[in-house]
Amino acid sequence: MRCALALPVMALAGALALAGCSTAAPSGTRAQPKGLTTDFGVTRTEITLGALTEYSGPFKELGTGVLHGQQVWVNQINAAGGICGRKIELAIRDDGDDVGRAKAQYAALEPTVLGFMQILGSSVTTALSQSLIDNETTAVVLSKSSELLSNPYVIIPATTYDIEVINGLSYLMEQGKIHDGDTIGHIWLDGEYGANGLRGAKYFAQRHHLTLRDTKVTATTLDMRAFVAAFAGAPRVRAIALSTTPDQTVSAATANQQLRLNVPLIGNSAAFTPRLLFGPAARAMVNLSVLDSSVPFSALAPRAEYVADAYKKAGYLELPNSGVPYGYATGKIWGQLLQRACANGNMSRSGIQEALLQSTNITTDGLVADLNFAKPGSPAARETSVGVPDAAIPGGIREVKPLFEAPDARSYVAAHQTGY
The missing domain is CATH 3.40.50.2300 (Response regulator)
Structure with missing residues (x-):
């Protein structure tokens, strides 16, 4: 058992004895006077x-x-x-x-x-x-x-990634780039990140009667050309969601252009980095929209x-x-x-x-959507912004749609969510 140190100091030794704990403070910790309870990582001068x-x-x-x-x-x-x-x-x-x-x-x-x-x-x-x-x-x-x-x-x-994908697909539908009944593709990285993005894609597809063609890749698979080529075959996809690494994203974007599929791409926030805009495949980023719930650098x-x-x-x-x-x-x-x-x-x-x-409305001065941590298991936010790559802007992303919450994102129930 780990014990917090509740002061004043005169009562400390007896309280710890009753609790069955050592009186030695943990490494990097020092007991505090004036009634402040501490345990790890807090001294009189530092946190x-x-x-x-x-x-x-x-x-x-x-x-x-x-x-x-x-x-x-x-x-x-x-x-x-x-x-x-x-x-x-x-x-x-x-x-x-x-x-x-x-x-x-x-x-x-x-x-x-x-x-x-x-x-x-x-x-x-x-x-x-x-x-x-x-x-x-x-x-x-x-x-x-x-x-x-x-x-x-x-x-x-x-x-979260699942809701980013839901909002991103909603954005494409709002823009008239996909419609109910269409076929969409999803390339997703094996692991929690990709699987969670896929969860959102499956939810949206079910709600809108879409055919979802998904492909799982590992972190060491860098060439996406074969997967994008498969999406060009029947039934041809109208859009591709990417829950991938940045290097996989640029490969998929390049293949999308070279194979003349040229469908819109949406990528989770982790799928893009500005470095992609300063390489030989920079022009392939033209079809990509990046989803995030924090503001761009610029x-x-x-x-x-x-x-x-x-x-x-x-x-x-x-x-x-x-x-x-x-x-x-x-x-x-x-x-x-x-x-x-x-x-x-x-x-x-x-x-x-x-x-x-106790934190039902944490704010960050507009850097991130307002957050509610009072519901364990539930995503703290459901809003997403949409940005497009732009090498002329520091940070590489130009926002084209500010934070929004699509109706499908509002109704979505996350994996460990209760009471919603």
Whole structure:
């Protein structure tokens, strides 16, 4: 059993003895006076949060962008004096998208952090899910699979992949590019990400009497030409949804153009990175629409402009992407949880969970759709924006339809959702 430290200090030893716990504070933790309850990752001067990201692997650009956005938030908060009288520290580890390495790094980080600002990757999140429960550790995960929402310690501060696909197909129907009874294709990456996108595609297809032709690919399958060629055969698809890596996306887009299929493509938020616009296949991106629930890097919203300016001043070398404002937004979410926990007098892991369940309307100054975490198992948001690749814009995405919630997205029941 893990025990929070409720002060004043004079009562500490007796309380711990009654609870059957050691009086030794966990690594990286120091007891606090004045009635504040703490356990892991909180000292008199600091709150430490972890980040398990990747500097290599298929989604490295997303992870790096989110991390830089989080660092912008940390710097802003600390310059203003911190939260609950404490500065925020970010403990960062690179797991290289390797599950074994991620498990080892999690085991080393976990006793020293209050929670995690970032865990990247569906496979890594799935592998660590039970540990998060056992350690009662709240974590923002960058995988947006609603399948992960069975874990009450997982925060997905966005619209999930299944609902992104539902909204994206609704957008194509609204634009007159697909109709009831048509045939559509879906290429999806094996794992939580792709399977969750497929769940949304199947729901929409059932609602609109569409024939869905889907193809599963692995992360090592980079050439999509054969799969797109199959979609050109009878029954020919009218559109293709992509729940893929960015490199698979550009391959599918190139094949779509070279084979003269030229159907509209929609891609989940993880399927695109601005790097694709500066390679030989850049022109193939013309048929792609990207789905997301956070604003693009170059959005005109005041907070987005602040984040973009701070990113440029920080001198980061990487191409900016939509992960930057999203990372800043996750910082604001953690900030509101920490402030609520502080006001409740409980800056322990259980105090963070209490604050999360009290959070019916977390806002991020328009960076992400408003979020409701008070319904365990339910996606916190259901709105999606639509953007198109544009190399002339920093961040590579130009928004063509702001956040919206399609009727089919509103009626959809996610995998672990109850009482809806």
